[in-house]
Amino acid sequence: MTKVAVHFGAGNIGRGFVGLVLNEAGYDLVFSDVNAELVDALNAVDTYEVREVGAQARTHTVRNFRAVNSATNEADAVAAVAGADVVTCAVGAGVLKFIAPVIRKGLEARAADAPKLIVMACENAINGTDTLRDFILDGAPELAEKAIFANTAVDRIIPAVHADGVDVVVEDFYEWTIERGPFGDEVPDIPGAHFVDDLGPYIERKLFTVNTGHATAAYWGYALGEPSIAAALGNPKVREEVTAALGETSELLIAEYGFNRDEHQAYVNRAIERFENPELPDTPERIGRQPQRKLGRHERFIQPAHDLAARGLEHDALLRAVGAALRYDNVDDPQAVELQEWLGELSAAELTTRVTGLVDGDTLHDEVVAVVEQVQQG
Protein backbone atom coordinates (compact mmCIF):
# COMPACT_ATOMS: atom_id res chain seq x y z
CA MET A 1 0.00 0.00 0.00
CA THR A 2 1.20 3.48 -0.83
CA LYS A 3 2.44 5.39 2.18
CA VAL A 4 1.11 8.92 2.65
CA ALA A 5 2.78 11.89 4.31
CA VAL A 6 0.93 15.10 5.10
CA HIS A 7 3.33 18.04 5.26
CA PHE A 8 2.21 21.36 6.75
CA GLY A 9 3.92 24.34 5.08
CA ALA A 10 4.60 23.99 1.36
CA GLY A 11 7.37 26.61 1.50
CA ASN A 12 11.09 26.27 0.87
CA ILE A 13 11.84 23.49 3.34
CA GLY A 14 8.53 21.76 2.68
CA ARG A 15 9.02 21.45 -1.06
CA GLY A 16 12.80 21.52 -1.26
CA PHE A 17 13.75 19.20 1.58
CA VAL A 18 11.22 17.35 3.74
CA GLY A 19 8.73 16.74 0.93
CA LEU A 20 11.52 15.69 -1.42
CA VAL A 21 13.12 13.26 1.05
CA LEU A 22 9.75 11.68 1.92
CA ASN A 23 8.79 11.46 -1.76
CA GLU A 24 12.09 9.72 -2.55
CA ALA A 25 11.34 7.34 0.35
CA GLY A 26 8.14 6.31 -1.48
CA TYR A 27 5.56 8.54 0.20
CA ASP A 28 2.73 10.24 -1.67
CA LEU A 29 2.54 13.81 -0.40
CA VAL A 30 -0.29 16.03 0.72
CA PHE A 31 0.97 19.60 1.24
CA SER A 32 -1.23 21.56 3.62
CA ASP A 33 -0.78 25.33 3.45
CA VAL A 34 -2.77 28.53 3.96
CA ASN A 35 -1.33 30.35 0.95
CA ALA A 36 -4.08 29.95 -1.67
CA GLU A 37 -1.84 30.95 -4.58
CA LEU A 38 0.77 28.37 -3.62
CA VAL A 39 -1.84 25.63 -3.12
CA ASP A 40 -3.34 26.36 -6.54
CA ALA A 41 0.09 26.46 -8.18
CA LEU A 42 0.97 23.05 -6.73
CA ASN A 43 -2.35 21.56 -7.80
CA ALA A 44 -1.85 22.93 -11.33
CA VAL A 45 1.25 20.78 -11.98
CA ASP A 46 2.00 17.05 -11.89
CA THR A 47 5.66 17.45 -10.97
CA TYR A 48 8.06 20.07 -9.66
CA GLU A 49 11.84 20.28 -9.62
CA VAL A 50 14.30 20.68 -6.79
CA ARG A 51 17.46 22.10 -8.35
CA GLU A 52 20.59 21.79 -6.27
CA VAL A 53 23.51 24.22 -6.62
CA GLY A 54 27.06 23.43 -5.53
CA ALA A 55 29.80 20.98 -6.40
CA GLN A 56 27.63 17.84 -6.05
CA ALA A 57 24.53 19.40 -7.66
CA ARG A 58 21.70 17.24 -9.05
CA THR A 59 18.13 18.03 -10.08
CA HIS A 60 15.31 15.99 -8.50
CA THR A 61 11.74 15.65 -9.71
CA VAL A 62 8.95 15.36 -7.13
CA ARG A 63 5.82 13.45 -8.19
CA ASN A 64 2.64 12.11 -6.60
CA PHE A 65 1.59 15.10 -4.55
CA ARG A 66 -1.42 17.31 -4.07
CA ALA A 67 -2.03 20.38 -1.98
CA VAL A 68 -4.85 21.36 0.33
CA ASN A 69 -5.74 24.76 1.73
CA SER A 70 -6.23 24.14 5.44
CA ALA A 71 -7.62 27.67 5.94
CA THR A 72 -10.51 27.30 3.49
CA ASN A 73 -10.85 23.51 3.41
CA GLU A 74 -9.92 22.30 6.87
CA ALA A 75 -12.04 19.15 6.51
CA ASP A 76 -9.83 17.96 3.64
CA ALA A 77 -6.68 18.52 5.70
CA VAL A 78 -8.22 16.75 8.72
CA ALA A 79 -9.21 13.75 6.57
CA ALA A 80 -5.70 13.61 5.09
CA VAL A 81 -4.16 13.55 8.58
CA ALA A 82 -6.65 10.88 9.73
CA GLY A 83 -5.51 8.55 6.95
CA ALA A 84 -1.79 9.41 6.79
CA ASP A 85 1.26 7.44 7.91
CA VAL A 86 3.39 10.48 8.66
CA VAL A 87 2.74 14.15 9.46
CA THR A 88 5.58 16.64 9.17
CA CYS A 89 5.69 20.42 9.24
CA ALA A 90 7.98 23.33 8.38
CA VAL A 91 5.82 26.36 9.04
CA GLY A 92 7.96 28.32 11.51
CA ALA A 93 8.13 27.63 15.23
CA GLY A 94 5.59 30.35 16.02
CA VAL A 95 2.98 28.74 13.74
CA LEU A 96 2.92 25.32 15.45
CA LYS A 97 -0.02 26.35 17.63
CA PHE A 98 -2.09 27.11 14.52
CA ILE A 99 -1.57 23.76 12.81
CA ALA A 100 -2.06 21.74 16.03
CA PRO A 101 -5.90 21.87 16.00
CA VAL A 102 -5.98 20.41 12.48
CA ILE A 103 -3.72 17.54 13.53
CA ARG A 104 -5.76 17.04 16.72
CA LYS A 105 -8.98 16.72 14.69
CA GLY A 106 -7.21 14.31 12.33
CA LEU A 107 -6.16 12.13 15.27
CA GLU A 108 -9.71 12.23 16.67
CA ALA A 109 -11.05 11.03 13.31
CA ARG A 110 -8.34 8.36 12.95
CA ALA A 111 -9.50 4.75 13.23
CA ALA A 112 -8.73 3.24 16.64
CA ASP A 113 -7.00 0.24 15.03
CA ALA A 114 -4.91 2.29 12.56
CA PRO A 115 -1.11 2.25 12.99
CA LYS A 116 0.18 5.13 15.08
CA LEU A 117 0.60 8.39 13.20
CA ILE A 118 4.23 9.55 13.10
CA VAL A 119 4.45 13.29 13.85
CA MET A 120 7.71 15.18 13.28
CA ALA A 121 8.20 18.96 13.36
CA CYS A 122 11.04 20.15 11.11
CA GLU A 123 11.66 23.66 12.41
CA ASN A 124 14.73 25.54 13.60
CA ALA A 125 13.89 25.01 17.24
CA ILE A 126 15.00 22.79 20.10
CA ASN A 127 12.41 20.03 20.67
CA GLY A 128 9.96 21.52 18.16
CA THR A 129 7.94 18.28 18.04
CA ASP A 130 7.45 18.34 21.82
CA THR A 131 6.06 21.86 21.50
CA LEU A 132 3.72 20.76 18.70
CA ARG A 133 2.69 17.65 20.70
CA ASP A 134 1.76 19.78 23.71
CA PHE A 135 -0.49 21.97 21.54
CA ILE A 136 -2.07 18.90 19.89
CA LEU A 137 -2.76 17.06 23.16
CA ASP A 138 -3.97 20.16 25.02
CA GLY A 139 -7.37 19.06 26.34
CA ALA A 140 -7.14 15.68 24.61
CA PRO A 141 -4.31 13.71 26.28
CA GLU A 142 -5.89 10.37 25.29
CA LEU A 143 -4.85 11.06 21.67
CA ALA A 144 -1.23 10.38 22.66
CA GLU A 145 -2.03 6.68 22.14
CA LYS A 146 -2.67 7.26 18.46
CA ALA A 147 0.64 8.92 17.63
CA ILE A 148 4.42 8.75 17.85
CA PHE A 149 6.07 12.14 18.37
CA ALA A 150 9.74 12.41 17.39
CA ASN A 151 11.96 15.50 17.53
CA THR A 152 14.18 16.24 14.56
CA ALA A 153 16.93 18.57 13.35
CA VAL A 154 16.86 19.75 9.74
CA ASP A 155 19.70 21.39 7.85
CA ARG A 156 19.59 22.62 4.26
CA ILE A 157 19.93 26.21 3.08
CA ILE A 158 16.99 27.07 0.85
CA PRO A 159 16.60 30.70 -0.20
CA ALA A 160 13.19 32.06 -1.10
CA VAL A 161 12.93 31.88 -4.89
CA HIS A 162 9.44 32.38 -6.26
CA ALA A 163 10.24 33.33 -9.84
CA ASP A 164 9.93 29.79 -11.17
CA GLY A 165 6.58 28.96 -9.59
CA VAL A 166 6.81 25.89 -7.41
CA ASP A 167 10.32 24.74 -8.35
CA VAL A 168 12.94 25.24 -5.65
CA VAL A 169 16.69 26.05 -5.67
CA VAL A 170 18.59 24.40 -2.82
CA GLU A 171 22.18 23.80 -1.76
CA ASP A 172 23.54 20.33 -2.48
CA PHE A 173 24.02 19.60 1.26
CA TYR A 174 21.32 18.32 3.58
CA GLU A 175 21.00 16.57 6.92
CA TRP A 176 17.79 15.33 8.59
CA THR A 177 18.40 13.87 12.02
CA ILE A 178 15.55 12.18 13.91
CA GLU A 179 15.49 10.86 17.48
CA ARG A 180 15.15 7.08 17.55
CA GLY A 181 13.70 6.59 21.04
CA PRO A 182 10.01 7.26 20.34
CA PHE A 183 9.92 4.54 17.65
CA GLY A 184 11.00 1.60 19.79
CA ASP A 185 12.37 -1.22 17.64
CA GLU A 186 11.15 -0.10 14.25
CA VAL A 187 12.11 3.26 12.76
CA PRO A 188 10.38 4.39 9.56
CA ASP A 189 12.14 3.65 6.29
CA ILE A 190 13.34 7.11 5.23
CA PRO A 191 16.74 6.64 3.55
CA GLY A 192 17.44 10.40 3.47
CA ALA A 193 17.16 10.71 7.26
CA HIS A 194 19.33 9.31 10.00
CA PHE A 195 18.16 8.21 13.42
CA VAL A 196 20.10 8.92 16.62
CA ASP A 197 19.68 8.00 20.27
CA ASP A 198 20.30 11.52 21.58
CA LEU A 199 19.23 14.45 19.39
CA GLY A 200 20.52 17.13 21.82
CA PRO A 201 24.08 17.39 20.48
CA TYR A 202 22.88 17.40 16.87
CA ILE A 203 20.25 20.10 17.19
CA GLU A 204 22.45 22.32 19.35
CA ARG A 205 25.48 21.90 17.09
CA LYS A 206 23.31 22.81 14.12
CA LEU A 207 21.47 25.77 15.68
CA PHE A 208 24.51 27.22 17.43
CA THR A 209 26.80 26.85 14.42
CA VAL A 210 24.80 27.09 11.19
CA ASN A 211 22.07 29.38 12.52
CA THR A 212 24.23 31.45 14.89
CA GLY A 213 26.82 32.00 12.16
CA HIS A 214 24.17 32.69 9.54
CA ALA A 215 22.32 35.23 11.70
CA THR A 216 25.59 36.93 12.69
CA ALA A 217 26.46 37.29 8.99
CA ALA A 218 22.95 38.58 8.24
CA TYR A 219 22.81 41.31 10.90
CA TRP A 220 26.37 42.55 10.39
CA GLY A 221 25.97 42.20 6.61
CA TYR A 222 22.74 44.22 6.68
CA ALA A 223 24.37 46.96 8.77
CA LEU A 224 27.22 47.20 6.28
CA GLY A 225 24.94 47.21 3.23
CA GLU A 226 25.93 43.79 1.87
CA PRO A 227 23.39 42.56 -0.72
CA SER A 228 23.76 38.83 -0.12
CA ILE A 229 25.00 36.39 2.50
CA ALA A 230 27.81 35.29 0.19
CA ALA A 231 28.88 38.93 -0.24
CA ALA A 232 28.64 39.49 3.52
CA LEU A 233 31.14 36.68 4.12
CA GLY A 234 33.50 38.48 1.72
CA ASN A 235 33.44 41.57 3.95
CA PRO A 236 36.39 41.31 6.41
CA LYS A 237 34.43 42.83 9.32
CA VAL A 238 31.48 40.46 8.87
CA ARG A 239 33.78 37.49 8.49
CA GLU A 240 35.67 38.44 11.64
CA GLU A 241 32.42 38.67 13.62
CA VAL A 242 31.11 35.36 12.26
CA THR A 243 34.40 33.61 13.01
CA ALA A 244 34.48 35.09 16.53
CA ALA A 245 30.87 34.14 17.32
CA LEU A 246 31.42 30.58 16.10
CA GLY A 247 34.68 30.42 18.05
CA GLU A 248 32.61 31.09 21.16
CA THR A 249 29.82 28.62 20.40
CA SER A 250 32.48 26.04 19.52
CA GLU A 251 33.95 26.30 23.01
CA LEU A 252 30.49 25.77 24.49
CA LEU A 253 29.62 22.79 22.29
CA ILE A 254 32.98 21.13 22.91
CA ALA A 255 32.63 21.67 26.66
CA GLU A 256 29.02 20.49 26.72
CA TYR A 257 29.15 17.51 24.39
CA GLY A 258 32.82 16.59 24.18
CA PHE A 259 33.03 17.01 20.40
CA ASN A 260 36.46 16.33 18.97
CA ARG A 261 38.01 19.80 18.41
CA ASP A 262 39.32 19.14 14.87
CA GLU A 263 36.11 17.48 13.74
CA HIS A 264 34.07 20.32 15.17
CA GLN A 265 36.29 22.90 13.45
CA ALA A 266 35.72 21.05 10.17
CA TYR A 267 31.94 21.32 10.81
CA VAL A 268 32.31 25.08 11.41
CA ASN A 269 34.44 25.55 8.28
CA ARG A 270 31.90 23.62 6.26
CA ALA A 271 29.08 25.85 7.53
CA ILE A 272 30.98 28.98 6.49
CA GLU A 273 31.70 27.48 3.06
CA ARG A 274 27.97 26.78 2.70
CA PHE A 275 27.13 30.43 3.53
CA GLU A 276 29.64 31.49 0.84
CA ASN A 277 28.07 29.42 -1.95
CA PRO A 278 27.86 32.12 -4.66
CA GLU A 279 25.10 30.25 -6.48
CA LEU A 280 22.68 30.53 -3.54
CA PRO A 281 20.67 33.75 -3.93
CA ASP A 282 20.28 34.20 -0.16
CA THR A 283 19.90 37.56 1.55
CA PRO A 284 20.48 39.19 4.94
CA GLU A 285 16.72 39.87 4.94
CA ARG A 286 15.76 36.16 4.79
CA ILE A 287 18.41 35.04 7.24
CA GLY A 288 17.68 37.95 9.60
CA ARG A 289 13.88 37.50 9.39
CA GLN A 290 11.93 37.77 12.63
CA PRO A 291 14.66 39.23 14.88
CA GLN A 292 12.45 38.96 17.99
CA ARG A 293 12.27 35.18 17.52
CA LYS A 294 16.00 34.99 16.92
CA LEU A 295 16.69 36.93 20.14
CA GLY A 296 14.54 34.50 22.16
CA ARG A 297 15.82 32.78 25.30
CA HIS A 298 16.46 29.37 23.71
CA GLU A 299 17.54 30.71 20.35
CA ARG A 300 20.85 31.07 18.48
CA PHE A 301 22.36 34.02 20.41
CA ILE A 302 20.96 34.17 23.93
CA GLN A 303 21.06 30.47 24.80
CA PRO A 304 24.75 29.94 23.93
CA ALA A 305 25.77 33.34 25.38
CA HIS A 306 23.91 32.48 28.59
CA ASP A 307 25.49 29.04 28.85
CA LEU A 308 28.97 30.42 28.11
CA ALA A 309 28.51 33.10 30.77
CA ALA A 310 27.37 30.44 33.26
CA ARG A 311 30.61 28.56 32.57
CA GLY A 312 32.74 31.70 32.81
CA LEU A 313 33.65 31.46 29.12
CA GLU A 314 33.98 34.29 26.61
CA HIS A 315 30.80 35.46 24.82
CA ASP A 316 31.59 39.02 23.67
CA ALA A 317 31.10 38.31 19.97
CA LEU A 318 27.66 36.86 20.68
CA LEU A 319 26.74 39.99 22.62
CA ARG A 320 27.98 42.14 19.71
CA ALA A 321 25.77 40.07 17.40
CA VAL A 322 22.84 40.73 19.75
CA GLY A 323 23.60 44.44 19.31
CA ALA A 324 23.64 44.04 15.52
CA ALA A 325 20.30 42.19 15.67
CA LEU A 326 18.78 44.98 17.77
CA ARG A 327 19.93 47.50 15.13
CA TYR A 328 18.24 45.53 12.33
CA ASP A 329 15.83 48.26 11.17
CA ASN A 330 14.30 46.59 8.10
CA VAL A 331 10.94 48.30 7.49
CA ASP A 332 9.68 45.24 5.57
CA ASP A 333 10.02 42.95 8.58
CA PRO A 334 7.16 43.45 11.08
CA GLN A 335 9.20 42.06 14.00
CA ALA A 336 12.07 44.44 13.19
CA VAL A 337 9.68 47.41 12.98
CA GLU A 338 8.14 46.54 16.36
CA LEU A 339 11.56 46.03 17.90
CA GLN A 340 12.66 49.49 16.75
CA GLU A 341 9.49 50.95 18.33
CA TRP A 342 10.20 49.16 21.62
CA LEU A 343 13.77 50.47 21.61
CA GLY A 344 12.31 53.97 21.59
CA GLU A 345 9.58 53.29 24.18
CA LEU A 346 10.87 50.80 26.75
CA SER A 347 13.66 50.92 29.29
CA ALA A 348 16.64 48.70 28.47
CA ALA A 349 15.64 46.28 31.25
CA GLU A 350 12.03 46.08 30.05
CA LEU A 351 13.09 45.44 26.48
CA THR A 352 15.58 42.79 27.55
CA THR A 353 12.93 40.84 29.42
CA ARG A 354 10.26 41.23 26.77
CA VAL A 355 12.49 40.05 23.93
CA THR A 356 14.91 37.58 25.53
CA GLY A 357 12.91 36.37 28.52
CA LEU A 358 15.91 37.11 30.78
CA VAL A 359 14.88 38.68 34.09
CA ASP A 360 16.82 40.62 36.70
CA GLY A 361 19.08 38.20 38.53
CA ASP A 362 19.48 35.79 35.60
CA THR A 363 22.93 35.07 34.27
CA LEU A 364 23.56 37.36 31.24
CA HIS A 365 20.65 39.72 32.10
CA ASP A 366 22.80 42.71 33.03
CA GLU A 367 25.12 42.23 30.07
CA VAL A 368 22.22 42.24 27.61
CA VAL A 369 20.73 45.29 29.32
CA ALA A 370 24.08 47.05 28.76
CA VAL A 371 23.98 46.12 25.06
CA VAL A 372 20.42 47.44 24.75
CA GLU A 373 21.45 50.70 26.45
CA GLN A 374 24.31 51.11 23.98
CA VAL A 375 21.96 50.58 21.04
CA GLN A 376 19.45 53.04 22.49
CA GLN A 377 22.18 55.65 22.85
CA GLY A 378 22.93 55.24 19.11
Ligand SMILES: NC(=O)c1ccc[n+]([C@@H]2O[C@H](COP(=O)([O-])OP(=O)(O)OC[C@H]3O[C@@H](n4cnc5c(N)ncnc54)[C@H](O)[C@@H]3O)[C@@H](O)[C@H]2O)c1
Ligand atom coordinates in the same frame (compact mmCIF):
# COMPACT_ATOMS: atom_id res chain seq x y z
N1 LIG B 1 14.79 27.73 4.38
C1 LIG B 1 15.75 27.19 5.07
O1 LIG B 1 16.95 27.30 4.70
C2 LIG B 1 15.47 26.41 6.33
C3 LIG B 1 16.38 25.40 6.70
C4 LIG B 1 16.14 24.64 7.87
C5 LIG B 1 15.00 24.89 8.61
N2 LIG B 1 14.14 25.87 8.22
C6 LIG B 1 12.95 26.06 9.05
O2 LIG B 1 11.83 25.52 8.35
C7 LIG B 1 10.67 26.27 8.67
C8 LIG B 1 10.08 26.82 7.37
O3 LIG B 1 11.03 27.64 6.72
P1 LIG B 1 10.90 28.00 5.19
O4 LIG B 1 12.17 28.67 4.81
O5 LIG B 1 10.46 26.81 4.43
O6 LIG B 1 9.73 29.09 5.25
P2 LIG B 1 8.65 29.45 4.13
O7 LIG B 1 8.10 30.77 4.51
O8 LIG B 1 9.24 29.26 2.78
O9 LIG B 1 7.52 28.31 4.33
C9 LIG B 1 6.60 28.30 5.37
C10 LIG B 1 5.25 27.91 4.79
O10 LIG B 1 4.34 27.70 5.86
C11 LIG B 1 3.08 28.15 5.42
N3 LIG B 1 2.20 28.37 6.56
C12 LIG B 1 2.10 29.44 7.39
N4 LIG B 1 1.11 29.27 8.28
C13 LIG B 1 0.57 28.05 8.03
C14 LIG B 1 -0.48 27.30 8.61
N5 LIG B 1 -1.18 27.76 9.65
N6 LIG B 1 -0.78 26.09 8.08
C15 LIG B 1 -0.08 25.60 7.04
N7 LIG B 1 0.94 26.27 6.45
C16 LIG B 1 1.25 27.48 6.94
C17 LIG B 1 3.41 29.42 4.64
O11 LIG B 1 2.32 29.81 3.80
C18 LIG B 1 4.64 28.96 3.87
O12 LIG B 1 4.29 28.40 2.62
C19 LIG B 1 11.13 27.36 9.66
O13 LIG B 1 10.96 26.90 10.97
C20 LIG B 1 12.61 27.50 9.36
O14 LIG B 1 13.35 27.98 10.45
C21 LIG B 1 14.33 26.63 7.10
Ligand SMILES: O=P(O)(O)OC[C@@H](O)[C@@H](O)[C@H](O)[C@H](O)CO
Ligand atom coordinates in the same frame (compact mmCIF):
# COMPACT_ATOMS: atom_id res chain seq x y z
O1 LIG C 1 14.86 29.78 9.25
P1 LIG C 1 15.30 30.76 10.34
O2 LIG C 1 14.64 32.09 10.18
O3 LIG C 1 15.23 30.18 11.69
O4 LIG C 1 16.86 31.02 10.06
C1 LIG C 1 17.29 31.53 8.82
C2 LIG C 1 18.38 30.64 8.25
O5 LIG C 1 19.52 30.70 9.08
C3 LIG C 1 17.93 29.19 8.12
O6 LIG C 1 16.73 29.09 7.40
C4 LIG C 1 19.02 28.33 7.46
O7 LIG C 1 19.06 28.57 6.07
C5 LIG C 1 18.76 26.87 7.74
O8 LIG C 1 18.52 26.64 9.09
C6 LIG C 1 19.87 25.98 7.24
O9 LIG C 1 19.61 24.67 7.63
